Amino acid sequence: MKSTPMKRCITSFIETLVSEKGFSENTCRAYRLDLFEFIDFAAKIKSIERHKEKNSNPLLLEEVDGFLIRGYLGYLHKKKNKKSSIARKLSTLRSFFKHLAKHGMISDNPAKAVITPKQEKTIPAYLPVDDMFRLLDFFKQDTLLGRRNRAIFETLYSTGIRISELVGMNVSDVDFSDRIIRVLGKGNKERIVPAGTKAMEAINRYRKMLLQEMTFRRNIADVSDVGPLFLNKNGGRLTARSIRRILDNAVRECGLAQPLSPHGMRHSFATHMLEAGADLRVVQELLGHKSLSTTQKYTHVTIDKLMEVYDKAHPRK
Numbered sequence: 641m642k643s644t645p646m647k648r649c650i651t652s653f654i655e656t657l658v659s660e661k662g663f664s665e666n667t668c669r670a671y672r673l674d675l676f677e678f679i680d681f682a683a684k685i686k687s688i689e690r691h692k693e694k695n696s697n698p699l700l701l702e703e704v705d706g707f708l709i710r711g712y713l714g715y716l717h718k719k720k721n722k723k724s725s726i727a728r729k730l731s732t733l734r735s736f737f738k739h740l741a742k743h744g745m746i747s748d749n750p751a752k753a754v755i756t757p758k759q760e761k762t763i764p765a766y767l768p769v770d771d772m773f774r775l776l777d778f779f780k781q782d783t784l785l786g787r788r789n790r791a792i793f794e795t796l797y798s799t800g801i802r803i804s805e806l807v808g809m810n811v812s813d814v815d816f817s818d819r820i821i822r823v824l825g826k827g828n829k830e831r832i833v834p835a836g837t838k839a840m841e842a843i844n845r846y847r848k849m850l851l852q853e854m855t856f857r858r859n860i861a862d863v864s865d866v867g868p869l870f871l872n873k874n875g876g877r878l879t880a881r882s883i884r885r886i887l888d889n890a891v892r893e894c895g896l897a898q899p900l901s902p903h904g905m906r907h908s909f910a911t912h913m914l915e916a917g918a919d920l921r922v923v924q925e926l927l928g929h930k931s932l933s934t935t936q937k938y939t940h941v942t943i944d945k946l947m948e949v950y951d952k953a954h955p956r957k
Contacts, residue, residue, distance in 0.1 A: 646682075646699045662828035664804065674732040681712050686855055701740070701858050705750050707840050709733060713754070723757045730756055734776070766908040771896055772797060778894050782841075784849050787872075789886055791842040792878075796902060798839035799823075800909035800927050803880045805900040809869040811847070825928040826879055833926055843869070 654672055657663040663671075683699045685708065698888050709730075716726045730751065737749040741906045767775065776797065779790035796806060813822040819833050819840050850871065868877040883902055891900050900908075908928070924935040 646679050646701060647676075647909075649701065649740060649745065650679075650736070652863070653714070653736050656739060664826070666804065667826075669728070671732055674729045676735060678709075678712055678729070681715055682708055685711065701746055704737075706753055707750050709731070709754050713757070717757075727756050730754060763896065765900070765904045766911045767896070767898070767900055767904070769912055772905075772908055772912075775890060775896065775900070776896055778890055781845060782847070784853055786841060787846040787849055788870060790847040792837070792883060793887070793905065794839040795821075795835065796840040796905040797909055798836040799833045800913075800923075801833060801904050802826075802884060802906065802928075805928075806902075807868075807870070807878055807880050807883065810866060811869050812866060814840075814843060814869065826930075829928070829930050830933075831925075846870075894930055 648940050650672065653675075654668050655666050657671060659892065673865065679699050682704060686699060686703055698927055712728060715724055721729075732921060733751040734749065737746065737751050740746045741749050776790070776793055779793065780786045781790055792806065796800070796803070799821060801821075801823050802825070805825055814835075815821070819835050819837070821835050823833055825831055854875075870878040872878045880902070887900065887902060887905075910923055910927060913926075914920065915954050920935060921932065927935060929935045
């Protein structure tokens with residue numbers, strides 16, 4: 641379709657991500673930011689080509705080709721974007737133009753032939769078992785906030801779930817008798833994960849103290865079984881940003897040698913499971929990974945550990 645403004649196409653694409661693929665608000669926001677960043681770059685380039693000082697004309701679909709996209713990747717590289725970030729932005733463009741081609745708005749996907757930058761192999765950051773135990777024991781349980789924070793991080797480490805999955809959990813998602821938790825993952829896909837005794841006990845202790853305090857402070861309906869599992873000080877659902885802030889403070893006060901994000905707790909879970917002999921496909925299922933190759937990045941850590949032990953123990957290296 642000729643003379644179609646790109647911004648109008650982006651709106652249609654984002655709506656499709658929500659309605660057909662069930663993408664979360666955060667994911668859609670990331671897609672939107674990536675696409676508008678590309679538009680800003682491309683519009684400036686086309687404005688220069690038209691010999692105009694001001695970028696007054698909107699970028700049109702027919703103006704985008706592989707050369708323009710390669711130029712955009714070069715621009716990102718000069719801005720010192722990580723290769724993983726550049727690859728993600730290219731993936732966004734491919735998905736966007738694939739959507740347009742599917743609906744007959746363009747004849748071919750201009751991003752299809754653009755080569756993805758070669759990725760560095762990075763080992764995910766994680767804590768050794770002793771440091772993880774030290775961090776979890778840091779959260780005292782003599783206050784409501786202490787119990788809540790202990791339950792949050794015991795749950796993250798015990799299950800390996802994403803922080804977005806944790807903040808979305810309701811009380812009804814936890815089965816204390818069978819020690820399982822229902823999780824709503826990426827693409828609104830539901831899965832069941834087991835949880836350890838310590839995590840379940842921590843959740844139970846937090847909820848009991850919460851019920852006691854809320855009975856005196858406000859209506860008991862605020863902590864009903866259909867409500868959020870973890871609450872902020874105002875009785876609302878706790879956010880991922882708040883949990884990151886709590887973890888940052890705890891890591892600093894604990895005196896741990898390396899920083900740790902909530903996703904780093906997920907890395908620690910996977911690494912410790914594999915080091916203890918868990919099957920890779922079982923870990924894949926627990927993490928909710930669609931592809932086994934996504935889970936395999938954690939084997940780099942365990943292989944490094946094996947080589948370290950081998951080099952120390954084998955008499956003939």
